[in-house]
Every structure is written in structure tokens, then in C-alpha cells.
Amino acid sequence: MAELLRREVALADEDFDALYPEAVREVSSRYWTPVAVAMRAAQLLVTDRSTRVLDVGSGAGKFCLVGALATGASFTGVEHRAGLVEVAQAAAASLGARRARFVHGRFHTVPWETFDAFYFFNPFAENVFPASEHLDASVELSSDRCLADLTFAEELLARAKDGARIATYHGFGGQMPGSYELLRTEPLGSDYLELWVKRPRA
Numbered sequence: 001m002a003e004l005l006r007r008e009v010a011l012a013d014e015d016f017d018a019l020y021p022e023a024v025r026e027v028s029s030r031y032w033t034p035v036a037v038a039m040r041a042a043q044l045l046v047t048d049r050s051t052r053v054l055d056v057g058s059g060a061g062k063f064c065l066v067g068a069l070a071t072g073a074s075f076t077g078v079e080h081r082a083g084l085v086e087v088a089q090a091a092a093a094s095l096g097a098r099r100a101r102f103v104h105g106r107f108h109t110v111p112w113e114t115f116d117a118f119y120f121f122n123p124f125a126e127n128v129f130p131a132s133e134h135l136d137a138s139v140e141l142s143s144d145r146c147l148a149d150l151t152f153a154e155e156l157l158a159r160a161k162d163g164a165r166i167a168t169y170h171g172f173g174g175q176m177p178g179s180y181e182l183l184r185t186e187p188l189g190s191d192y193l194e195l196w197v198k199r200p201r202a
Contacts, residue, residue, distance in 0.1 A: 002095045005069035008043075010036040016062070019091045024060050024084075031135060033063045033121050033169060037189050041167040042067030042075075044184065044195045045117035049073050054115040056107045056153070056172075057123025061088025061100065067119075068100035077102045078110050080139050107149070112156045117165040120172035124149045150174035157198075166196040 001019075004011060016035050017025045033041070041063065045053050051073040055063050058077025065088070068075040079085050079102060088102040103110060107123070126134060127146035134141060150173055157166065158177040166180065170191045176182075177198075184195040 002069055002097065005039075005066055005095075006072075008039060008070045010039050016066075019094055020060055020087060024087055027135060028060070028062070032059045033066075034189050035062070035066055037169055037193060038063040038066035039070050040186070040188060041119055041169065041193055042071050042073075044193070045119065045165050045167050046071040046073040047116075047165075051117055052076070052115045053117045053119060054078065054110065054112065055119045057121070058088060058102060059084050061091055061102055063119055063121070064088070064100040064102065065091055065095060065097050068097050069095065072099065075100045076110070076115070078105055078107050080104070080106055081136070083138065108152050108156060112160060116161070116163070117167070118157070118160070120153075120166070120168045122168075122170040122173055124153075124173045125170075146173070160198055162198055162200040164198040166198075168194045168196070 001011065013028065013034050017028045049072045053067060053073060053075045055075065055077040058064055058079045061077050064075035064077040077088060082104045085102045085104040092100045124146050127141045128143050154174050154177060158179060176196055180196040180198050182194060183197050186193045
């Protein structure tokens with residue numbers, strides 16, 4: 001599997017998800033990026049192997065694992081559910097994906113200024129899902145938290161380095177700062193993959 005991903009072969013999601021425990025496999029199609037989308041997003045974000053990518057709300061690590069293996073660049077996922085971080089770390093070990101790492105915490109606890117590119121698969125939307133549609137009850141979710149997180153994300157994006165590349169799938173829920181230019185919109189899977197790039201300051 002890892003060798004196929006290194007050759008940029010988009011595996012079937014069912015095959016990739018076999019890495020995960022059954023409980024994760026059962027919800028993968030709802031909560032995590034499909035392999036084909038992850039591979040294309042990684043291609044758009046990575047300019048060379050020195051690129052550092054942050055996945056905001058990395059879940060079981062699917063995007064980072066695919067991206068790191070397909071591009072050879074460095075991918076970091078930040079996730080607020082400790083159990084999912086452990087699942088992602090186990091999958092990385094199984095695949096030998098040494099360029100993928102996962103940290104437990106809120107998205108604003110990592111140093112955004114050290115990253116060149118960012119990926120959002122609408123990571124804050126679960127806050128406004130009905131409670132019956134939450135992944136689990138291990139973290140506190142609310143519309144107030146959604147608004148606070150979106151505001152924080154917009155501020156962090158505004159402060160990102162010039163040339164920062166942002167890929168969104170199903171959007172990210174907020175307003176992209178005016179310093180960003182939309183360079184690509186590609187229909188893919190169940191929605192659109194968008195690439196934004198931060199323009200240099202005048």
C-alpha cells in the first residue's frame with residue numbers, strides 16, 4: 001500500500017481504510033478525506049519536499065498519510081481527540097510514513113508560522129451538527145465554539161507567511177482573508193477542492 005501511494009496511485013478508500021480499527025472504518029466516508037482528494041490536495045499544496053503542511057482537524061490521519069507518502073513532504077496533523085491521534089500514529093507506523101506526524105491539541109496550539117501550507121476539510125462543522133451526528137462525546141462541541149474557532153482560524157490565516165497555500169474541501173466554514181487569491185477550483189468527489197495562495201504584502 002505504501003509503495004503504491006509513493007507512486008501516486010490513488011487507492012480505493014476501502015483498501016486504505018483497512019488500516020484502521022472497525023469503528024474508524026465505519027465512519028471514514030463521512031468524516032475523513034477520500035484518498036483521491038487527499039492526493040490531489042497534497043499535489044496542489046506541495047511545491048517541493050521542503051514544504052511543511054498542516055492539516056487542521058486531522059482525524060484518523062488519512063490526508064497526512066496519503067500526502068506524506070505521495071509527495072515526500074512533511075505533513076503534520078493536529079487533532080483534538082486523543083484517541084484519533086493514537087489511531088493516526090499507529091497507521092503511520094504501519095505504513096512507514098515517517099514524514100507524517102500527529103499532535104493532540106486544539107488547532108491554534110501549534111505554531112502556524114512554521115508551516116507553508118494548510119489543509120481544511122471543513123473541520124469546524126461538527127460543532128453545529130445535531131448531537132446525534134457527533135462522532136462521539138469525547139470533546140465539547142457547540143455553535144459558540146464553532147464561531148470562536150472560525151474567528152481564530154481567520155486571524156491565523158491572515159498572519160500566515162506570504163505565499164502560504166491553502167487547500168479547502170467542502171470549504172472551511174469561514175471567510176478567507178482578503179490577502180488570499182483563489183487560484184483553482186476543481187470538482188472532485190462530493191464537492192470542490194479549492195486552492196488559495198496568500199499574496200505578498202505590498
